[in-house]
Amino acid sequence: MGKFYSKQTNIWTKSRSTKELPVYPHLTISNFPKNEGETIILKDGRSLGFKEYNFKHITQHPITNNLNKEHVILLIPGLPCTRFFCHPQVLSSLEFHQQQEPKIPNNMSTESLNSYTLQIKLYVLERPGIGLSTFAKRSFLEFSQDIKEFCDQKKIENCSLIAYSAGGPYGLAAAYSLGKSTDNSSKPLITKAAIISSIAPYNVPNLTSNMPLKLKFAWWLTKNWTGLLSLIARMESNAVMKDPVKASREGRSDAPQSDIECIENLKGVEEMFIESSLEMYSRGQIETECYEYSLWGKDWGFQLNEISGGVKCKVWHGEEDSGTTISMGKYIALQIPGCEASFVEEKGHLLYFEVWNDIVDWLVT
Template sequence: MDRPGCGDSTLADRSLVDWPADVVSLADHLNIERFSVLGASGGGPYALACARFIPQKRLRAATVVCGIGPIEALLDTVPYLSWRLMGITPWLLRQGALRVFLPHILIRPYLTRDPSRLKRVLEDQAKTPEEKEQFRDNSGETDLDDVVASLLEAFKQGAGGCMQDGAALTREWGFDLKDVDSERVLLVHGDQDAQAPLKVAQWIDERLGGGRLRTLEGKTHFTIWKEHSEEIFRQSAEA
């Protein structure tokens, strides 16, 4: 599913808690009675929202792979951010994310429509030997050309969709993790993830009641899919 403003989806002001209704609407359209969802990276919060708001009779399971957390998770897990300055620190983090990190650091490199340039952007992001090797793998599972094609499709309308997505994730999520049916949630995370630190996944797991997190040793935000993608999808589908 393309979120608002991504791919061919119409740009609209949709919050995180609106997403589960969209998922159910699509399932109804496709005549799918019960289903599972999987959210990776920035999709993690959307999967958790589904676990919170979609009834058990429809949603089997929600799997979060290398998911990001709310601003509160950063405040609790990053030492120099724990000094909240009477609420100023969360505000500064949100402003920094929306005005600097999202538009200039995260999104801008992907806005090119030149496939070869976009491919170089992705190659430059590979830091570990395993990540570099994964980008050289032409087996089909991790074909860099497929990633380029996906990003070109995601940004075909420009940056509006991603900015809307980022704004939704930096605001209050609209639900408490303690109210999520944690029995339907599986968290999978690499212990070498630099983009979404493991401590954030542990923070989320704690608020879900614990025991939902599976940590994969030596895996990063990107290499976690190399050896575990089929296993992760199968476990989610069969839950």
């Protein structure tokens, strides 16, 4: 739920961090917004922003077919996240034009090396009112129509999908509406959907269990007082534009220890969140964030148990996640027919960054 900003001592740096965190002199409001990225024009005249990342993925799972196939993955990130949100490993691959040499199992010869190297085309999509996308009050299901138009224009016949955090409902809606076989194809447009640390419907039992009090209050506001929640969100955006690094760290001051360690140990994670925050807020897109919060307290327009027809789903969720609680992840996995699940002990909301390779492995094998 964004950061739900509060003015408190920076617990992160004073008592919980064991390492000196970096500074980011380039991450200032004067360097934003950015023009990098692309758009398509939808049928109703709106723009949909996106960024394309082409990288190689090394898998330890033997690939028995489609060795030369380029795998297309759509990514729907959370809030506030833009087309610049992917994964540090993807950026490293682009920067160095290669990944580390894959490990070869003892029973495999070097001739089989190519079967472990896959080409991935990742599209990070921006929802209406985020980044380069035109603002519009679209529901979760209506955004699925935008995804369908995007795939039509890009001539994508089949792909898989990753949805993270606040992007989860949009990914689940896409699995529901685009995960069914059509008259023109035996395979659905969305063949697999990886749902990581996702928001769940507002009526989930024990939805706010293990949440800090401020987040419980914010969840109550999504259904009962969105005006006040919007005011708080605007306070957050002002804090980010004034001092983005400080605001980011104070916003995570009560995060589980695993999230703190993820920020410390995986270069690029914190920077990625700050970059997207500045990209959104420098464009004055706080209205988008407020609108999406209001959707969380409403009916989604479909039932999770209606997701079927060919798409395969898997949920990843950290058991110590205090933002989107483990109750949310377990509810989603239980409701979707045939859904796989990985509930990870002692991990929080940043689990996405730690299980990235597992996610991509599952999507492409």
